[in-house]
Amino acid sequence: MNPTVGPPPCRIAVDCMGGDHGAKEVIAGTALALDDIRAHDKIILVGNIAEIEPLAKKSRIAAHPQIELQHAPEIIRMDDKPMQAIKSKKDASMMVALEMVRNGGADAMLSTGNTKVLVGAGTLKLRPMPGADRPALAAIMPHLTGHFILMDVGANPESTPLHLMHNAVMGALYANAALGIAKPRVGLLTVGTEESKGGERINQTHALLKKLGGEINYAGPVEGFDMFDGEVDVVIVDGFTGNVLLKSVEGMFYMMQDLARKKTGRNPLYLAGALAFSPVLRGIKHHLKPERNGGAPLLGLGALVMKAHASSNRNAIRNAIRLGREALSHNLTAQMKDALARANTLAAAN
């Protein structure tokens, strides 16, 4: 393939520190991701060199032509407060990776670290994208026959109707890039599909979304039931409810797994049944499993920031890198900027 006709090379800075498993899983996931990216793409591993270099050697990628290492001695911790961390931990791996994106040394960054610090520092260093006020996290969730985008899953717990309208515009473009859906149906999550239910925030958001006309494919209000039926491709909700939902669905999944184990116990008939049935159970797990869709972009910033779950294993990291590259090669940030400008004009008109 001639690189001059394909999309430009992607350089992704990967913050190796601050997740639950430390640099080990992040670097192992990066090694796996090298199979997914193109020959001229690059991944920059950011972290304490004394820690990341041996791990990169162990994963046999230390001398790989598409891998670079960037030293950053400090670590953002899960209990760090955003403003304090931004001021006092300039050498932290998360800050260094963001700084590389700001000064053009990378096109995107990925972190498994403290979400609140990432949102705060990302907003400060990369600025909100023109047309958006606050970034939002977009997660990929399973439904009966495929997947949908749920956003915001936790960047902005106090979303306003205008924030939610921006998220609808960005979420539709992300569904196109990440799920390959041409005209994604966008639903507004609420407590009842009749108008007037759900309170003022929902009413105002609904009115704004209707004003967008053909700019997005707005399917109207949806309820929790509808989400998993696959009735829409993008579900818009405030960052508080979205985060609670994301974690609850995950918690419920693990509860069901534990219940099945507990009830199976050592009963030989149940064990035999579970064994015969196991391809079905594995298939369901594979369809539902969070790691398949490990990364959530923080949409609405001047450049692409990917957040992966703090507990991400190597497969989740690999998938987050793949999603990041997908978004970059779709030129998602520029597309969103244009769409937000059109949407804001439509929303401001009478």
Next chain:
Amino acid sequence: MNPTVGPPPCRIAVDCMGGDHGAKEVIAGTALALDDIRAHDKIILVGNIAEIEPLAKKSRIAAHPQIELQHAPEIIRMDDKPMQAIKSKKDASMMVALEMVRNGGADAMLSTGNTKVLVGAGTLKLRPMPGADRPALAAIMPHLTGHFILMDVGANPESTPLHLMHNAVMGALYANAALGIAKPRVGLLTVGTEESKGGERINQTHALLKKLGGEINYAGPVEGFDMFDGEVDVVIVDGFTGNVLLKSVEGMFYMMQDLARKKTGRNPLYLAGALAFSPVLRGIKHHLKPERNGGAPLLGLGALVMKAHASSNRNAIRNAIRLGREALSHNLTAQMKDALARANTLAAAN
């Protein structure tokens, strides 16, 4: 048993109309519930006599000494607006059942009808309980080793910190009555357990709950993950998020069931495995199934109002009646009034 030393008789008015299955399942469920209530309790079936009398005869309870029939010709529909319905449908079964509670003809009522009208008409006819401003719906949800109370699941989508504090006090008493837990641990659902996460509403509610001291057993903020682990017995959340959560968890449950069916298909090995494994699957389903805990009381009104899911089958109705009787025999409304008075005093102190 000598009725003079036991709790006083309970009279429950059951709104037979307005649910998805009409009066049929409601009356069949009432027939089943006669096995659970005591000999001096009464159930009053409210609905169009031309419809409910034949159904009561079919269920062989028309002449039962503990059953009464009350004619109410009109029906509240799912798309009725609260204020309009309250004004123009005075003869609707829901209104007549509420009116019976107001004028002392019944101690509690149960409806499968329009939630928004039930909340509006219940508040208007029965008034908020002294010390509470807005009613809240309390659902019973499964966790790994038992059940917990989730509230508010949809009565008040715009809950304030004070509403949430009242809900915590009422939810703890309901957990005691419905789940038999002596000192229920109460958690505040949020997006991260560090203080300062979750926005202003969460911060203020957290501060109020801490002021209650020993009045409730406050366990602090909890996340979606923790809920299904059984870390707390009562989970407090605003009515918007709670309703979305309730419906999403149900939607996810049905999605998993459908996925299992689809993946099993007609493969004989999978079918055999599923058969051998079926007691485990049935056990899980029984533990999770919404109908087991079909009724949610609307707590915070002057008298007890029970809401059952519009799609309730006879088992769900039976359980809703059982829960209602449980609440009445614990004298829940009076207990809540006293506890709210103490909590409001504590919250108002510096």
